[in-house]
Amino acid sequence: MSKLTNLDYDIAIIGGGIVGLATAWQLIQANPRKKIILIEKESDVGCHQTGHNSGVIHAGVYYNPGSLKAQFCKEGAKETKAFCHKYKINFDVCGKLLVATNNQELKRMQALYERCKNNDIDIELLDKDELKRREPNILGEAAIFVRDTGIVDYQKICRKLAELFEYNGGVLCLDSKVTGLKESKKEVTIEIGSRAITVGHLVTCSGLMADRMTKMLGIPTNFQIIPFRGEYYKLPSAYDSIVHHLIYPIPDPDLPFLGVHLTRMIDGGVTVGPNAVQGWKREGYGRFNFSIKDTLQMLAFKGYWKLISQHWRTGLKETHNSWIKSGYLKQVNKYCSLINEDDLLPYPAGVRAQAVMADGSLVHDFLFAQSPRTLHVCNAPSPAATSAFPIGRHIIDKIDELMTTF
Template sequence: MIDADIVVVGGGIVGLSTAMQLTERFPGLEVLVLEKEAALATHQTGHNSGVIHAGVYYQPGSLKARFCRDGVAATIAFCREHGLPFEQCGKLLVATDAAELERMDALLARSRDNGLALERLDAAELRRREPNIAGVGALFVPSTGIVDYAQVARKMAEVVQTRGGRIRLSAPVTAMREDANGVTVEAGGGTVRARRAVVCGGLMADRLARMCGVDLDFRIVPFRGEYYRLPPARNDVVSHLIYPIPDPALPFLGVHLTRMIGRYVTVGPNAVLAFAREGYRFADVSPRDVAEMVAYSGFRRVIRAHLASGLSEMANSLSKRRYLALCRRYCPSLTVEELLPHPAGVRAQAVMADGTLVHDFLVRQTARTVHVCNAPSPAATSSIPIGRHVADQVADSFGLKAA
């Protein structure tokens, strides 16, 4: 018995965007979304900074660069269509010394290669626009915005359901088997039979892909991003999003000030190795997750390559004053008392066996399954183009004809 034409595993924003576009492109197609938690968008989608990224950092021609640029317009159009709040407040990338100013100019050249219009500011203009921010120069990115991605994901789910798609919560996948006639999924204590499957597993992407026989040349390594929140009295400390100039030798963007759609300001995130795939607190440890990481050669290589920065991030995590020092480089008026608790997030980062981080989105497939294996930031911004790309692969690989 067939329960669905296509089962989508994962109720985050990428899985829901994919389901939404499948139901739009193929009316009458029976689509079932399986989510292991009791609510949608509870992991990466619900624990990110809420930034609508412009696509400044990404390699020209990469999926990230293309999908992020297209995703800005698609996200804003979706919010307008469904009455969801968003704001294009713009972002300032702030250089605090001569070395960062040189990297800033290289970033400006890359952004132009990606078709983005940025404005270069000197120190005086930076101070005029942001009196609380200190720097020797900055790049202004006008298209950057803010939104609540969990809210966007829930609206996508509503769209899926109005088109006849189904969503099943509290249904963790424990096994998947593919045969010549379809895919069998053991989930939530029951069995689902589908003709095809799309897997958007986030932090569990590699384990789900392994169930389907995907040849794994990568593993997911979790990195926790810890945030603080400023008190209400500092809600107006900045008018834009404030980011440091990223160090190309490091894999993450650095601690920044983010205006949130809820009208408050967060500080963060850092990037600390998590000892559990869903380890939102420092004390969260999964023996299985730790054992898998230590046994994987790619993990050992990436740790060796970034040992100094990793230890520094760990120290910053344990010391609020060290964390504050990162922010005071460009916002010197902040005090340690103003760093209030805020929920952390965990980033699912694919790492290759040679220790290199997978920087681009990564999609793999078998005869009857498609897997989104690596979708870190800016996946939320890019969720609609990613879903479109996956729907294209489903149509091409499985011979589906759009209505």
């Protein structure tokens, strides 16, 4: 592994999650003569959002036709599977069932079904009897079967991308926290503790710290990252065969969260979750977590208070269910009555980096910001892991545009 020196680089990428790594790998292939460095503050890659998700390869069910989400997800799912096949990373296309349990969800399910058809997703509508035949342990009035949904360990993909990036001549620097950024007409200076390097162009894929990267450079934006904890449980090994597919509820269309679901993991286990709880620390994975800096910055943002005023009922419900396990269990029991409170075993949580605008609106699609020499991925919501390869190409196209202006 390379160590930081005072050498100049043509391009730097900050962030060693799957989006940053997919960008770096494709960038070094497209520009083999350029000096490219990827900087990550942790001692391994994929340590944050990438390594704390459900491991699902999404098919593109939920996204507005014509949106970047819809386009990137479909392309990314195919490329992710192809990448795993080529480099012998285990994955399983097990399919997903979106289960409606009442009349309101049946109406929402029909809207999702139409959206799937508009997005050209390979689906099948199941009635109550067919649902019971395929999933004897699941309760529901009807379901949408999404054939192409899969599962994988995204951190393994990250480690392979890092290996390929270095093999192709890229410089990977771990344990390197960025403490300052300065941009001039000729270069960008990246401060890492007491050291600094200069680069021609910069890409940041910083997830939970995305807004802080733009602020370091004084780029005017009207959003802030608000953390939402996604808490999971794992079922005992006796439940490893409780479902044959991934089981999802019908989501609330007004929120960017998919609801508590049963997920078959690539290691053979089954997890329950996640919920979506207001976080008080951007990297707060522990049960008790609080950051004065993160909290004060959040409370000072007017968009946070507008968000709370719009969704306070949902926030209270999610917080209640986070602390009262029976409330969490109720969300699962509406489609799977076999699971008891004692079956919900501890499992690591994740934290979602949700961009919120100054007017309190949640950013549902990808969001970018830029300056003459820098490009920033400000919001990369689910299905960002699935979509990492096409997101990387999109970033490269934007970087090429920046580089042609100099």
